[in-house]
Amino acid sequence: xxxxxxxxxxxxxxxxxxxxxxxxxxxxxxxxxxxxxxxxxxxxxxxxxxxxxxxxxxxxxxxxxxxxxxxxxxxxxxxxxxxxxxxxxxxxxxxxxxxxxxxxxxxxxxxxxxxxxxxxxxxxxxxxxxxxxxxxxxxxxxxxxxxxxxxxxxxxxxxxxxxxxxxxxxxxxxxxxxxxxxxxxxxxxxxxxxxxxxxxxxxxxxxxxxxxxxxxxxxxxxxxxxxxxxxxxxxxxxxxxxxxxxxxx
Numbered sequence: 001x002x003x004x005x006x007x008x009x010x011x012x013x014x015x016x017x018x019x020x021x022x023x024x025x026x027x028x029x030x031x032x033x034x035x036x037x038x039x040x041x042x043x044x045x046x047x048x049x050x051x052x053x054x055x056x057x058x059x060x061x062x063x064x065x066x067x068x069x070x071x072x073x074x075x076x077x078x079x080x081x082x083x084x085x086x087x088x089x090x091x092x093x094x095x096x097x098x099x100x101x102x103x104x105x106x107x108x109x110x111x112x113x114x115x116x117x118x119x120x121x122x123x124x125x126x127x128x129x130x131x132x133x134x135x136x137x138x139x140x141x142x143x144x145x146x147x148x149x150x151x152x153x154x155x156x157x158x159x160x161x162x163x164x165x166x167x168x169x170x171x172x173x174x175x176x177x178x179x180x181x182x183x184x185x186x187x188x189x190x191x192x193x194x195x196x197x198x199x200x201x202x203x204x205x206x207x208x209x210x211x212x213x214x215x216x217x218x219x220x221x222x223x224x225x226x227x228x229x230x231x232x233x234x235x236x237x238x239x240x241x242x243x244x245x246x247x248x249x
Contacts, residue, residue, distance in 0.1 A: 001036040001061045060091040120176040124169040131177040142218030149177040
């Protein structure tokens with residue numbers, strides 16, 4: 001299920017869904033793409049259907065769960081809580097909302113302060129930090145992020161947005177500012193790469209590399225190409241391309 005064109009002006013969501021659907025078809029799974037507003041709950045049969053009355057039993061979407069469960073105007077909030085189990089399989093499942101809530105980062109720091117794998121994080125206050133990043137609990141791709149780092153001469157204020165401007169501090173976390181490494185690129189003069197790593201059962205199973213020109217990784221960052229090396233002698237399960245070549249992303 002993809003978002004309608006009025007939300008997805010650049011077709012980013014649609015094209016991502018198309019690629020995933022194509023990959024599923026190559027694996028022998030039949031797929032059908034529909035707008036997410038055509039995912040309808042049939043009150044009579046207590047089942048999910050599309051606009052033509054065909055049953056939907058397995059659904060993949062990129063649309064955020066937290067936006068769906070707070071969408072009282074469309075009625076999804078009540079439907080999803082009451083009839084979540086009427087769908088055989090949601091991909092990704094609803095419990096992923098827990099992992100997308102940045103309060104988890106503050107809770108981890110509170111429980112394991114000083115842990116080398118954690119960044120100092122506080123809920124609703126700066127915790128005495130001089131260089132900090134303010135993030136909304138459910139923000140994505142740089143939305144609503146503010147950076148105040150005088151020791152690094154980095155100052156970023158979010159664009160005008162009523163939600164972020166008027167939201168209470170309880171809707172934000174503060175993290176210590178840690179600058180991303182800076183590399184000179186071939187096409188782009190400066191790149192700040194950030195790794196997104198997927199770990200399942202203690203083993204690395206995937207990696208994504210996003211590069212931005214500035215300190216904030218946002219909508220306009222580049223997704224850098226990389227190679228998966230199944231014969232990687234390090235046991236990490238992945239390898240990257242030559243750093244210079246990666247800048248063609």
